[in-house]
Amino acid sequence: MTEPVEPKLPHAIALAWGLAEPPQRGPKRELSLDAIIDAAIAIADAEGIGALSMSRVASSLGFTTMSLYRYVTSKDDLLQLMQNSAARVVVPPLDEAQGWREALREWFDALVGAYRKHPWTLDIPVSGVPMMPTALVIVDWAMRAMRDLPLDPGEKIEVLLLLTSYARATAQLERDLTRAGENATMGAESTAALTEVVSEEAFPYLFPLIRDGVYAGGDPADFEYETDMLFGLERILDGIESYTSR
Amino acid sequence: MTEPVEPKLPHAIALAWGLAEPPQRGPKRELSLDAIIDAAIAIADAEGIGALSMSRVASSLGFTTMSLYRYVTSKDDLLQLMQNSAARVVVPPLDEAQGWREALREWFDALVGAYRKHPWTLDIPVSGVPMMPTALVIVDWAMRAMRDLPLDPGEKIEVLLLLTSYARATAQLERDLTRAGENATMGAESTAALTEVVSEEAFPYLFPLIRDGVYAGGDPADFEYETDMLFGLERILDGIESYTSR
DNA sequence: TACACAGTGTGTATGACGCACACAGTGCTG
DNA sequence: CAGCACTGTGTGCGTCATACACACTGTGTA
Numbered sequence: 001m002t003e004p005v006e007p008k009l010p011h012a013i014a015l016a017w018g019l020a021e022p023p024q025r026g027p028k029r030e031l032s033l034d035a036i037i038d039a040a041i042a043i044a045d046a047e048g049i050g051a052l053s054m055s056r057v058a059s060s061l062g063f064t065t066m067s068l069y070r071y072v073t074s075k076d077d078l079l080q081l082m083q084n085s086a087a088r089v090v091v092p093p094l095d096e097a098q099g100w101r102e103a104l105r106e107w108f109d110a111l112v113g114a115y116r117k118h119p120w121t122l123d124i125p126v127s128g129v130p131m132m133p134t135a136l137v138i139v140d141w142a143m144r145a146m147r148d149l150p151l152d153p154g155e156k157i158e159v160l161l162l163l164t165s166y167a168r169a170t171a172q173l174e175r176d177l178t179r180a181g182e183n184a185t186m187g188a189e190s191t192a193a194l195t196e197v198v199s200e201e202a203f204p205y206l207f208p209l210i211r212d213g214v215y216a217g218g219d220p221a222d223f224e225y226e227t228d229m230l231f232g233l234e235r236i237l238d239g240i241e242s243y244t245s246r
Numbered sequence: 247m248t249e250p251v252e253p254k255l256p257h258a259i260a261l262a263w264g265l266a267e268p269p270q271r272g273p274k275r276e277l278s279l280d281a282i283i284d285a286a287i288a289i290a291d292a293e294g295i296g297a298l299s300m301s302r303v304a305s306s307l308g309f310t311t312m313s314l315y316r317y318v319t320s321k322d323d324l325l326q327l328m329q330n331s332a333a334r335v336v337v338p339p340l341d342e343a344q345g346w347r348e349a350l351r352e353w354f355d356a357l358v359g360a361y362r363k364h365p366w367t368l369d370i371p372v373s374g375v376p377m378m379p380t381a382l383v384i385v386d387w388a389m390r391a392m393r394d395l396p397l398d399p400g401e402k403i404e405v406l407l408l409l410t411s412y413a414r415a416t417a418q419l420e421r422d423l424t425r426a427g428e429n430a431t432m433g434a435e436s437t438a439a440l441t442e443v444v445s446e447e448a449f450p451y452l453f454p455l456i457r458d459g460v461y462a463g464g465d466p467a468d469f470e471y472e473t474d475m476l477f478g479l480e481r482i483l484d485g486i487e488s489y490t491s492r
Numbered sequence: 493t494a495c496a497c498a499g500t501g502t503g504t505a506t507g508a509c510g511c512a513c514a515c516a517g518t519g520c521t522g
Numbered sequence: 523c524a525g526c527a528c529t530g531t532g533t534g535c536g537t538c539a540t541a542c543a544c545a546c547t548g549t550g551t552a
Contacts, residue, residue, distance in 0.1 A: 009439045017443050026528025027518040053509060066511080067530050075510065125369060128422045129462040131440060136452060139461070143451035153460040155477060161415055162478040169411030176374045193255045194377060197263050205389035206382060214399040215385070216375040231401060232408040239485030272499030273547040299538060312540080313501050321539065493552100500547070509538080518529070 009131075011073045012080040016132050031063060033071045037085050040078055041118070049120040054078075079124050084132040086118040091141050101237050103145035108167055108233055111138065115171030122172050138164075150244050162236055170229045191216050255377075257319045258326035262378050277309060279317045283331050286324055287364070295366040300324075325370050330378040332364040337387045347483050349391035354413055354479055357384065361417030368418050384410075396490050408482055416475045437462050 014020065015033065022029070040057045054075055055065040072078045089110045098106075115122060130136070142160050151159065194216065200207040209215040260266065261279065268275075286303045300321055301311040318324045335356045344352075361368060376382070388406050397405065440462065446453040455461040 009436050009443075013436070019443070023528060025518090025520050025526070027530080029529070031530085054511085055509075064531055065509095066513095066532080069511075070529070123371060126418060126422075128426065129419075131436065131462065136444060136449060140449040140452040143455065147451060153455050153458070154474065157455070157461060158474060158477040159481070161419060162412055162481065165411045165415030166408055169407055169414075172372060173375075173407060176372075180374060190255050190259070190377065197255075197265070198382060203382060203386045205393060206386040209389065209399050209403070212399070215403065216377065228400065228404060231404045235405070235408065235485035235489055236482065237485070238488045239481035239483070242484045242488045243481055269499060271497070271547090271549055273501080275500070277501090300540085301538075310502055311538095312503080312542095315540075316500065495552080496550095498547100498549090500545100502544080502546100504541105504543090506541080507539095510536095512533105512535080514533090515531080516529100517531105518527100520525105520527085522523100522525085 012077040012084075013131050015072075015077075016081055016084045016134075029070075031061065031067060031071060033081070035061060036068055036071055036078070037081050040082050041086055044082065044120040045118060049079075049123045080127070080132065083121050083124050084134045086121050087114050087134045087138070089114055089134070089138060089141075091137065094144065100145055100147075100149055101241075104142070104163065104237060105230075105233065107138075107141055107145050108163060110141075111164065111167040112171050112229070115168065116174070119171075119175050122168065122175065149240070151240075159236075159240060163233075166232055166236065170232065174229065258323040258330075259377050261318075261323075262327055262330045262380075275316075277307065277313060277317060279327070281307060282314055282317055282324070283327050286328050287332055290328065290366040291364060295325075295369045326373070326378065329367050329370050330380045332367050333360050333380045333384070335360055335380070335384060335387075337383065340390065346391055346393075346395055347487075350388070350409065350483060351476075351479065353384075353387055353391050354409060356387075357410065357413040358417050358475070361414065362420075365417075365421050368414065368421065395486070397486075405482075405486060409479075412478055412482065416478065420475065 009017075009019070036057060039060050040052060043052050043056055043060060054068055057078075058065045058068050068078070072081070092106065095103075130139070139160065142163070143156060146156050146159065149156070191213075194210055198207060198210050203210075206215065255263075255265070282303065285306050286298060289298050289302055289306060300314055303324075304311045304314050314324070318327070338352065341349075376385070385406065388409070389402060392402050392405065395402070437459075440456055444453060444456050449456075452461065
């Protein structure tokens, strides 16, 4: 009996960390975890996460549904592994000369880029404090970017939460607006309907924004991603700066 | 033939705005939309959104599954309406003397409070730019709080996005940590396992945080909600302040 | 007053889906 | 060569959302 490897890590996490010695006995495996994950990601990329079913993944690989369960304990498991794989980012080498603002911008871009590449990751419900390798790589990178900031560790984690949540939110908004551009539903049509229902009396402060098409309004192309999206980021960075130079 | 009421609003949204004249002909209705929504919310409150099925809701009301579809076109529809109902907040009367920082804090608290009261709203996938009444009430309130800030409308929306995404993220983190405290899974046990897998070489900047139990570490009770959670908010507010007083 | 018909709640049926489980075959290990 | 850990497979179960046909109800109109 060997050492109990890791004390009770959830299965997907253990797998993602590569903590699974391949079995010695029995027939050679025809599938592989990576092949399954890649196939699943391909489906999600092409048709979204709603189209992803176990049987769909299996048949796209030419195997039966149940064969997948030799590699993955549940669909949820698979989703975690997909997310871990899709969110993988390349961490640039440490540049000592780079300031923390620029470093965090670069980091933020990478995050948003990953969401753009695999938008369905936005549809995976967040499950607890992240413990997957990719997530921790991202955290490590963020901590590196903040290495010289005079913040205590708890505060850095707060900043991390701030940035990741904003990255996710902007990516989601961007996706929704893009979809609204294509899709008739939720498009200009229903936006117009809003004006009939949002009265100036009931929504005195919101009303002008809707009237002028600033809120949910007009052409989604008006949204200058690269500038609008970064406004919030710069505000966060300003906030950090003003705090640290108190 | 009467005027086509509102041009093509999604069904749930139209319902939520009360744009559905009750039918004149036919038998008296035994159910009501509100009763259905309330019953569904009760189930979600008690057992989470995973336990929520149409048949579950129906039988809790003493009706058949299909009867619900006379009031709601789909489960998704119902989820939107539940969220709209659960997120309802009481907007305090306008206090002219209140500064924008305090106003936004109050607003933020209300948001987080709603998430605390009905944590399952965190599990409802966000669908497009919010157009439900409650969401717009919240937006209106935020705009009121920012009424004197020298920001253009687009910037205010950016700030709104910043704040709502952070509120959601903190509420989610808080919930996850609370669960980790109760649940054995993801508890101290697997946190300990992290230390074995996160090496100092591979994660030089993250490693100390895990070693010292700052990240995902130690007692979840260490998380001082009321202070830690507000750190990020104060940074956002700082960022706005520093920007407006450029 | 009678009736057409919009609208009600119901029962049955369908097609996905996740996954448990038993099975027959496979190839390492003693 | 025997045992057995492990493979991919097939069947089957329970759950779920929802389509549809049905019998009934009450209101507006002929």
